[in-house]
Amino acid sequence: MGIRKFIFKRLIEILVIFFIILTVLFVLLRLSPGDPVSRIVDPTMTPEDAQRLIEQLGLNQPIWIQYGYYLKNFFLGNLGISFHYGQPVTSIIWSRLFNTIILFTTAVILSALAGVFLGKIASWHKGERTDTWLTLSALVCHTLFLPWVALIFIWVFAYKIGGFPLTGMISAEIWADPSSGFWLKLLDVAHHMILPLLTLFLIHFGSYLLIMRSSMLDTLREDYILTARAKGLTEKIIRNRHAAPNAALPVITSVGLSLAFSISGGALTETVFSWPGIGRELVFSVSNNDYPLAQACFLLIAIVVLLSNLVVDVLYMYLDPRIRY
Amino acid sequence: MLKSKIIWFIPAIIFFLLPLSCAEQRSDPILKIGLHEEPKTLNIWLASDANSKRILSLIYQPLYLRAPDTLDLIPWLAADQPEFHPDTISYTVRLKQAKWSDGSEVTSADVAFTANLIKEFKIPRHYSQWKFIKKIETPDNHTVIFYLSRPEAIFRDRTLTTTIVQEKEWSQIAENAKKQKKPLRFLLNYKIDNPVGCGPFVLTEWQKGAYVHLKQSPYFFGKNRRIDRRLIGPYIDDILFKIYGTSDVAVLALKKGSIDMFWWGLQPGYLKNLQQHKGIKVLFNKKSALYFMGFNVRKKPFEDVNLRRAIAVLINKDFIISRILQGYGTRMDSIVPPGNKYWFCPDVDLYGKGLDRKERIKKAYHILRNAGYTWVVPPVDNNGHVVSGEGIRTPDERLMEPFEILTPPADYDPLRAMSGLMIQEWLRAIGMPAFSKPMAFGALLEQVKGRHEFDAFVLGYGRLSLDPDYLRNFFLSSNDKPRGWNMSGYKNRYFDQLANQSASEMNREIRKDLIWKMQKIIMADVPYIPLYDPKLIEAVRNDTFRGWVNMLDGIGNIWSFCQVKPVSR
Numbered sequence: 105m106g107i108r109k110f111i112f113k114r115l116i117e118i119l120v121i122f123f124i125i126l127t128v129l130f131v132l133l134r135l136s137p138g139d140p141v142s143r144i145v146d147p148t149m150t151p152e153d154a155q156r157l158i159e160q161l162g163l164n165q166p167i168w169i170q171y172g173y174y175l176k177n178f179f180l181g182n183l184g185i186s187f188h189y190g191q192p193v194t195s196i197i198w199s200r201l202f203n204t205i206i207l208f209t210t211a212v213i214l215s216a217l218a219g220v221f222l223g224k225i226a227s228w229h230k231g232e233r234t235d236t237w238l239t240l241s242a243l244v245c246h247t248l249f250l251p252w253v254a255l256i257f258i259w260v261f262a263y264k265i266g267g268f269p270l271t272g273m274i275s276a277e278i279w280a281d282p283s284s285g286f287w288l289k290l291l292d293v294a295h296h297m298i299l300p301l302l303t304l305f306l307i308h309f310g311s312y313l314l315i316m317r318s319s320m321l322d323t324l325r326e327d328y329i330l331t332a333r334a335k336g337l338t339e340k341i342i343r344n345r346h347a348a349p350n351a352a353l354p355v356i357t358s359v360g361l362s363l364a365f366s367i368s369g370g371a372l373t374e375t376v377f378s379w380p381g382i383g384r385e386l387v388f389s390v391s392n393n394d395y396p397l398a399q400a401c402f403l404l405i406a407i408v409v410l411l412s413n414l415v416v417d418v419l420y421m422y423l424d425p426r427i428r429y
Numbered sequence: 430m431l432k433s434k435i436i437w438f439i440p441a442i443i444f445f446l447l448p449l450s451c452a453e454q455r456s457d458p459i460l461k462i463g464l465h466e467e468p469k470t471l472n473i474w475l476a477s478d479a480n481s482k483r484i485l486s487l488i489y490q491p492l493y494l495r496a497p498d499t500l501d502l503i504p505w506l507a508a509d510q511p512e513f514h515p516d517t518i519s520y521t522v523r524l525k526q527a528k529w530s531d532g533s534e535v536t537s538a539d540v541a542f543t544a545n546l547i548k549e550f551k552i553p554r555h556y557s558q559w560k561f562i563k564k565i566e567t568p569d570n571h572t573v574i575f576y577l578s579r580p581e582a583i584f585r586d587r588t589l590t591t592t593i594v595q596e597k598e599w600s601q602i603a604e605n606a607k608k609q610k611k612p613l614r615f616l617l618n619y620k621i622d623n624p625v626g627c628g629p630f631v632l633t634e635w636q637k638g639a640y641v642h643l644k645q646s647p648y649f650f651g652k653n654r655r656i657d658r659r660l661i662g663p664y665i666d667d668i669l670f671k672i673y674g675t676s677d678v679a680v681l682a683l684k685k686g687s688i689d690m691f692w693w694g695l696q697p698g699y700l701k702n703l704q705q706h707k708g709i710k711v712l713f714n715k716k717s718a719l720y721f722m723g724f725n726v727r728k729k730p731f732e733d734v735n736l737r738r739a740i741a742v743l744i745n746k747d748f749i750i751s752r753i754l755q756g757y758g759t760r761m762d763s764i765v766p767p768g769n770k771y772w773f774c775p776d777v778d779l780y781g782k783g784l785d786r787k788e789r790i791k792k793a794y795h796i797l798r799n800a801g802y803t804w805v806v807p808p809v810d811n812n813g814h815v816v817s818g819e820g821i822r823t824p825d826e827r828l829m830e831p832f833e834i835l836t837p838p839a840d841y842d843p844l845r846a847m848s849g850l851m852i853q854e855w856l857r858a859i860g861m862p863a864f865s866k867p868m869a870f871g872a873l874l875e876q877v878k879g880r881h882e883f884d885a886f887v888l889g890y891g892r893l894s895l896d897p898d899y900l901r902n903f904f905l906s907s908n909d910k911p912r913g914w915n916m917s918g919y920k921n922r923y924f925d926q927l928a929n930q931s932a933s934e935m936n937r938e939i940r941k942d943l944i945w946k947m948q949k950i951i952m953a954d955v956p957y958i959p960l961y962d963p964k965l966i967e968a969v970r971n972d973t974f975r976g977w978v979n980m981l982d983g984i985g986n987i988w989s990f991c992q993v994k995p996v997s998r
């Protein structure tokens with residue numbers, strides 16, 4: 105099958121899957137107990153007030169009518185208004201999306217690069233002390249509990265040593281000061297990013313290292329590696345030009361999906377570091393039955409994951425010409 | 430080569446970034462406050478989350494406030510106490526000379542507009558306090574006369590403490606809303622970027638996800654006035670609200686000096702650490718809160734008042750206070766919190782107070798035995814010794830069916846979840862098949878308040894109003910409906926009669942008598958068993974600002990923000 109035909113076929117599949125997700129999401133959120141009003145524990149909210157709010161939010165209508173409006177609005181590009189913020193969910197998501205991408209996507213890319221590099225070294229020195237230490241540290245880091253690591257980093261680097269801000273994405277003192285210029289503000293964001301980035305890096309690089317190491321070990325047993333050695337190529341060339349590109353394929357799948365999921369942020373990281381990303385909004389919207397906001401967050405994740413799968417498949421065909429679907 | 434570049438690159442970055450970290454420690458007269466979450470909205474009619482309300486409380490102001498020490502109604506935007514005219518069932522309120530933050534005058538038309546807006550749009554959480562206003566007259570710019578359709582006790586304490594909005598700001602929005610298919614939704618969803626209030630502070634900037642910056646209003650009516658014997662400020666120019674997602678980090682920020690106050694109740698676990706830190710002061714205040722166990726009295730076995738009384742005896746509230754709340758709470762024996770001194774009735778049944786475990790079991794056993802309950806193995810043997818009871822039978826001689834005590838999960842509220850578990854054990858000691866079941870908060874409310882499908886539950890109100898009208902709301906027979914506040918399904922005609930009488934009684938002393946009677950009835954019938962009222966633990970830096978005003982529900986009140994000043998002054 106030609107690459108164009110393959111992409112076209114996959115796009116059709118993606119559309120069908122997306123429609124299914126659209127429907128399942130609608131049903132699942134409405135099946136969750138309660139509604140946006142039932143959680144307000146305030147005796148001043150009378151049953152009549154609650155009913156009025158329910159009507160204003162359109163939740164008193166039969167479920168199929170709500171579903172009809174939901175589909176119609178979606179295809180018109182209207183994802184709705186958040187029940188709690190009173191603002192279009194697209195504006196809420198856009199204001200958070202950049203923050204999430206800048207932190208989580210950077211963390212995935214950096215940890216993948218480090219993981220691939222170190223995994224390559226570990227496999228090359230199999231059974232030696234370097235391999236033992238790298239594998240052990242990867243396993244330890246991979247199993248660390250993220251909020252604990254985050255709090256320890258904050259305590260050591262921000263509180264005890266004091267070189268970093270405790271939390272947040274920007275310093276109010278700098279951003280509220282009209283004399284602060286663009287570069288100072290940019291440096292401020294970079295400064296705030298270091299600790300959460302380091303935490304995410306530490307948690308994630310281990311898995312890439314282990315995947316790369318295992319894949320490299322398989323590749324190094326291939327005949328063409330033996331041939332390359334027989335040809336008298338240097339170890340460095342064999343490792344970097346012959347083994348590593350072939351061994352990187354499983355890592356690419358993993359990185360592709362991690363990149364896609366990185367836009368959903370991480371509620372724990374965002375909470376501990378008070379990072380204003382999508383993860384916290386997602387948790388808030390689900391736990392408070394804010395259907396439009398939850399739907400929009402999940403749909404965004406769904407569409408990015410589906411498309412990134414397609415990109416990974418196409419990348420596979422490019423990296424390994426033997427692969428054809 | 431590459432290695433040496435990296436070695437130089439890392440210190441270079443740290444060198445550039447270090448001065449930024451010092452920016453946070455800059456000492457200036459800005460009061461920095463930590464919030465647990467970002468406010469959701471600045472639209473006062475939509476705001477239902479604590480943090481939006483906190484910020485808006487410094488911008489929009491009511492006619493009357495509560496005094497911090499006596500909780501009496503104090504004229505704030507009003508010039509003096511409201512005048513009641515019984516013949517016309519009307520109140521006259523005169524306004525102080527005041528200005529909105531845009532420099533225009535606060536007039537009686539603004540007050541009338543606010544009332545009409547709430548009534549016309551039936552704004553949730555406000556409408557119930559205004560719906561009985563028949564007519565409003567504004568004879569001059571500083572006098573408002575409210576005509577009530579019927580006597581309403583809550584008018585003074587609830588209606589007059591509602592915040593007032595500016596007609597100029599909201600009239601066009603209201604007009605546009607009326608043209609919409611869903612006017613209320615339009616009004617609630619209207620985005621307010623710069624709220625115009627008449628309070629001590631105005632919004633300067635809201636950097637989403639990071640901070641909210643307020644500065645002192647040049648037009649605040651209270652500045653340099655003496656109200657309730659206090660010389661009102663504010664004495665600070667700016668307030669910066671920062672967001673801290675966890676209490677752990679907020680406590681570190683407080684210790685480091687990044688914030689001067691964390692506007693959120695702290696768990697007792699932080700106390701020792703904070704109290705040892707020089708420069709931090711920990712403050713304790715009572716809350717107007719109620720945490721309780723409720724029963725579904727619509728069905729067996731909890732329709733029986735004797736069973737509820739026996740359970741009230743078995744619950745060791747002092748244990749909950751000392752062990753679960755680590756001593757930072759007050760035992761509750763009535764539905765009205767003891768901190769609400771005027772309305773709290775101390776003369777109610779205290780059930781197991783002062784009894785030890787064996788005495789409790791014996792007392793509960795006697796109540797149940799006299800009511801016709803029997804056991805396979807009674808919890809008190811023939812020699813009068815307490816043993817483990819088994820197989821309790823109801824008066825109709827059936828084995829008691831297992832029942833569930835629903836609680837919020839431990840990650841939502843460990844105190845309530847743990848209390849549920851302890852109650853389960855105390856009830857099992859007498860042979861009751863009780864099972865504590867933590868469940869998601871939304872699901873719990875849906876089951877208890879929406880569908881009424883439950884046996885018993887442990888819930889709470891973190892911030893009850895100071896007017897005790899909630900007592901009527903919680904137990905009035907007509908409020909036993911889906912989403913109604915009578916979650917237990919309690920029905921008592923005499924109580925209803927007293928409750929309705931209390932709602933329309935304008936004489937405070939007579940109303941107090943009625944409210945006390947209502948508390949006694951409820952504590953005799955125990956559809957709810959009040960458990961505890963946790964103490965509010967807050968922490969501030971005492972080396973930067975001073976003058977925080979302690980009050981029921983904590984130091985985060987308008988009096989504090991009008992009194993607090995830098996230590997250097």
